[in-house]
Amino acid sequence: MYPISAARRAGRRLGALFLAPLALGAALLTPTTAEAAGSTNNDAYRNLGSPERAEWMWGIANDTALSNMSIPGTHDTLAIHGGAMVQTQEDYGDSANTLAAQLDRGIRAIDIRVRVTENKYFTVHHSAYYQEANFDDVLTKAKSFLGKHPTEAVVMRLRAECPYGSGSITDCTNDPNTVTPGRVRDIFADYRKKYPGLFYDAGSAGTGQAAVPTLGQVRGKIVLGSFDNVEADESYGIAGFNGNKEDHWAASTVPEKWGYVKSNVTKAVSGRAGDTYLTYTSSSTVPAGHLPSDYAGGYRSVQGGVTTDVLGVNYQLMKHLNSSAGRVGIVMMDFPGWGLVNAIIDHNDANAVKGGNRTIWLVNDNKTYVNSLYTNRCMVRGPEFDSSKTGGLVTQRECQSTPPSSHQWGAEQPTSFDPKGHFWIKASNGKCLTVPYNNGTAPGSGTQLFWWDCEGRWFSGSQMWNIIPTKLATATGSRPAYQFINNWTGLCLSMDPATAATAGGKVTQETCAK
Numbered sequence: 001m002y003p004i005s006a007a008r009r010a011g012r013r014l015g016a017l018f019l020a021p022l023a024l025g026a027a028l029l030t031p032t033t034a035e036a037a038g039s040t041n042n043d044a045y046r047n048l049g050s051p052e053r054a055e056w057m058w059g060i061a062n063d064t065a066l067s068n069m070s071i072p073g074t075h076d077t078l079a080i081h082g083g084a085m086v087q088t089q090e091d092y093g094d095s096a097n098t099l100a101a102q103l104d105r106g107i108r109a110i111d112i113r114v115r116v117t118e119n120k121y122f123t124v125h126h127s128a129y130y131q132e133a134n135f136d137d138v139l140t141k142a143k144s145f146l147g148k149h150p151t152e153a154v155v156m157r158l159r160a161e162c163p164y165g166s167g168s169i170t171d172c173t174n175d176p177n178t179v180t181p182g183r184v185r186d187i188f189a190d191y192r193k194k195y196p197g198l199f200y201d202a203g204s205a206g207t208g209q210a211a212v213p214t215l216g217q218v219r220g221k222i223v224l225g226s227f228d229n230v231e232a233d234e235s236y237g238i239a240g241f242n243g244n245k246e247d248h249w250a251a252s253t254v255p256e257k258w259g260y261v262k263s264n265v266t267k268a269v270s271g272r273a274g275d276t277y278l279t280y281t282s283s284s285t286v287p288a289g290h291l292p293s294d295y296a297g298g299y300r301s302v303q304g305g306v307t308t309d310v311l312g313v314n315y316q317l318m319k320h321l322n323s324s325a326g327r328v329g330i331v332m333m334d335f336p337g338w339g340l341v342n343a344i345i346d347h348n349d350a351n352a353v354k355g356g357n358r359t360i361w362l363v364n365d366n367k368t369y370v371n372s373l374y375t376n377r378c379m380v381r382g383p384e385f386d387s388s389k390t391g392g393l394v395t396q397r398e399c400q401s402t403p404p405s406s407h408q409w410g411a412e413q414p415t416s417f418d419p420k421g422h423f424w425i426k427a428s429n430g431k432c433l434t435v436p437y438n439n440g441t442a443p444g445s446g447t448q449l450f451w452w453d454c455e456g457r458w459f460s461g462s463q464m465w466n467i468i469p470t471k472l473a474t475a476t477g478s479r480p481a482y483q484f485i486n487n488w489t490g491l492c493l494s495m496d497p498a499t500a501a502t503a504g505g506k507v508t509q510e511t512c513a514k
Contacts, residue, residue: 038339049338053106062216073109082129277329461488
């Protein structure tokens with residue numbers, strides 16, 4: 001019998017849980033609650049809403065790799081000038097004020113396109129159009145944001161926008177037009193020196209690509225995902241950043257583009273956690289076809305007297321994400337709305353850390369079950385009912401460095417019945433954690449639990465438990481924790497707060513913490 005060998009709910013499976021005990025941090029964190037889900041096109045398109053998502057990353061475990069996160073981003077982040085054929089973002093002002101507004105509203109991946117000016121500066125462009133912002137504006141706004149919100153990190157895709165030498169009439173031209181890729185790299189190095197510590201050093205120094213970092217390694221920094229069009233792909237960025245990328249930027253129709261987007265985010269859900277998935281929802285077929293806003297927000301078509309509403313990619317993606325779960329990777333969008341941003345953020349649930357709560361338990365390798373709110377109280381096999389030794393009370397006591405057998409429990413899955421994947425929680429004497437039968441009426445919150453002979457028949461819901469994994473914040477990251485939900489009552493293993501400080505206090509059931 002083991003502390004917990006496996007658990008299953010809705011297809012989720014626990015791995016091996018022989019874990020060395022980790023000390024809880026002095027301060028236990030709780031992630032921000034999910035915002036309301038968007039439901040209309042206006043929630044998904046050109047409406048980032050209020051600046052209320054400046055610190056959503058603080059609720060994600062430090063040890064989460066960036067590749068295993070779901071991160072909302074913007075394509076051509078500062079493209080607000082040049083008309084409808086060029087504009088890709090809601091306009092919050094020049095000098096990178098648009099970037100500042102996006103960061104406050106939850107955007108954490110940005111796409112910056114630069115032109116060389118005076119052979120020593122970067123200005124921000126979309127093709128030939130100057131976007132009334134310079135790279136200093138970008139870095140100043142990012143530095144200010146990260147200084148105020150050090151739990152956050154910003155992933156940057158940086159691109160040298162202008163062709164080398166002469167381009168077409170729609171292209172920008174470097175100043176001077178003799179600028180080389182090497183010169184662009186040198187200018188970027190100068191910016192790194194000007195803003196020391198702002199960039200995550202690995203991947204931005206030009207000495208080679210970095211391994212995918214964890215969020216804890218890059219909080220408070222800009223992470224260079226890739227540095228494009230500088231003839232040095234292997235010298236910058238994160239290894240594999242563009243390895244699973246969707247960027248059909250000239251898809252012929254909106255439904256075609258949506259098909260590409262849906263396919264890539266679906267692959268991200270089932271893909272390896274160490275692989276980065278990058279999805280651009282943006283597309284444009286101007287001047288002869290559809291505008292960026294048409295692809296993002298949809299449009300109404302009238303042909304031969306027939307009116308057809310074509311749904312935009314943003315709305316379709318928001319609705320898809322609202323009804324699904326799992327990592328979707330980095331999503332770079334045109335004209336995102338708050339509902340779509342929230343839908344992406346909410347797909348980080350598997351890596352969200354929770355604070356101490358009496359319905360959340362730590363399971364140590366010495367088979368003790370420790371309450372995460374009352375952090376030195378262990379569930380124990382309490383006094384017997386009578387001399388028959390068939391049962392007794394379940395209580396709690398101060399945890400011991402060398403726990404006696406009465407402090408030890410384990411999970412065991414029945415093999416002869418109950419194909420639903422529930423578990424017995426067994427005491428060291430082989431007895432089962434039991435909700436009182438109560439003459440067949442499910443008892444409510446606050447009921448003290450028993451240990452009792454395990455029942456080897458189908459109806460044993462009072463002894464059957466679902467084991468649901470979660471994560472608990474620690475001082476340096478997170479550790480696995482669990483909720484134990486009774487199959488009969490639907491309530492969680494818990495502790496009585498009135499007797500929590502008392503040896504022999506009650507171990508009970510109550511409504512599960514969200």
